[in-house]
Amino acid sequence: MPPYTIVYFPAQGRCEATRMLLADQDQSWKEEVVTKETWMQGSLKASCLYGQLPKFQDGDLTLYQSNAILRHLGRSLGLYGKNQQEAAMVDVVNDGVEDLRCKYGTLIYTNYEAGKQDYVKELPGRLKPFETLLSQNQGGQAFIVGNQISFADYNLLDLLLNHQVLAPGCLDSFPLLSAYVARLSARPKLKAFLASPEHVNRPINGNGKQ
Template sequence: MPPYTIAYFPSRGRCEVMRMLLADQGQSWKEEVVTLEAWGQGTLKVSCIFGQLPKFQDGDLTLYQSNAILRHLGLSFGLYGKDQREAALVDMVNDGVEDLIRHLGQQLLCNYEEGKAQYLKELPGHLKPFETLLAQNNGGQSFIVGDQSSFADYRLLDLLLNHEVLIPCLKDFRLLSAYMARLSSRPKLKAFLASPEHVNCPISALLKI
């Protein structure tokens, strides 16, 4: 049995970045799919520490909160920068992605079409910091932090891939576009991104997109 188990809704959502990371690191995991109907019954929700999914199990360690899970995986696989300085930058990038994901969710959940139009107007300003960070690191030819991958790379890649589905937006961001293509071509990650488990999985269970 694989040591990892992901319990989540039938969507990419907060868990696809974990799946991408594990796949790229050559790991397997078990999925426990929680339907919205089952979640609505309340029994599982009560059993979750913060009343939220995902629930992630690494052997006898059970974790909630997606960013805590990512930091755990980052430490487990050496994906948290090579020193304290890089670790701080990895956290900074991850927090920046978190801000944008929350903003996207707020815009689209209120009124999808109207929210999408407003979000698209604001998006260049939201993406510019990531393009700037790339440019400052080896001219944008490397990772988002340092010279080795970190969990922040998977987080940013997941964000960019979802945007390409929802709101294609990278034509004016040369470095981000090349970065997305470069990371997506890593053999194990490429295989996962081409798999039915990824392709046929909606980005959001609530929005069904």
Template sequence: MPPYTITYFPVRGRCEAMRMLLADQSQSWKEEVVTMETWMKGSLKASCLYGQLPKFQDGDLTLYQSNAILRHLGRSLGLYGKDQQEAALLDVVNDGVEDLRCKYALLIYTNYEAGKEEYVKALPGYLKPFEKLLSQNEGGQAFIVGNQISFADYNLLDLLLIHQVLAPSCLDSFPLLSAYVACLSARPKLKAFLSSPEHGKLGGYLTSFLPDQ
């Protein structure tokens, strides 16, 4: 049996970053797919700690909250920086990703038609901090922090990919972020996952985003 189990809806959403991490790190996992019909029945929801998904199992350990799951995988698989300083910086990055992800979710679920133009106009300001972080780390020739990939890199990559669907030219004025996305997406195992039939069965980036729920 795979050591990990992801229980979630049949979409990319909040589990995409952890799936990319696991695939890129040659880790196997099982998907327990939850339909909206099953979810609305309420028994699974009632059994979840906060009444929301995703649910993640690592052997006997059951976790909730997507960012907590990412951090757990970061610690378990050596993807949390080389020392405490890098770990702290990765927390800063990951919290920044979460802030923008929440802005994105608010747009998609509450104000997409009326708010898209204003959101896209403000997007360069939201992306600028990540470009700055890259520039401060080996001139943008490495990862977001340090010289090895981290859990925060997968989360940031997912965030940038969904925004490229929303606004395809959003990274045109950010050369470091553009190169970062291209470089990470070309990692052999990650590229294979992103182009796999299993991944293709999951919902598209715009329509599949779900908050922990």
């Protein structure tokens, strides 16, 4: 019986970073896919702490909020930096990812047609902080913080991969980020996951826009 269970819609959404982390760390998990019909019935929604998914089970521990799930796995699997200073920087990165993810989600779900052009135009300014962070850590040749992977790397990688679909070429002017995406995506277990039918056939977003 896998120790972890992901309860989520049939989309990558806010769960793919968690799946990437688990796959790369050689962890097994179970998926409970929630259809729109099931969700609209209301009983599952009513049972969720904030009335939203994902829901994550680690044994008898039930978690909500995608970033709380990532931080829990970061602590339990040693993916939260080597010391308090690194852990603080991992939080800085992850909060920056969340800021951009919220802007991306607003575009995808509320303003895609009218807002995409302006969003793409403003994207370089929103990606630049991550290039800066990479440049300040071992010349951008390692991870986003320190010399070992953290949960923030999976979250950032997922968001960058999404943006490469939204705006192909968006990393062309960011050589460190481009190399970072290629380097992380080539990690054997992560590469296998990213090539798997489960990942490839799962829509990026619940409304089909990407």
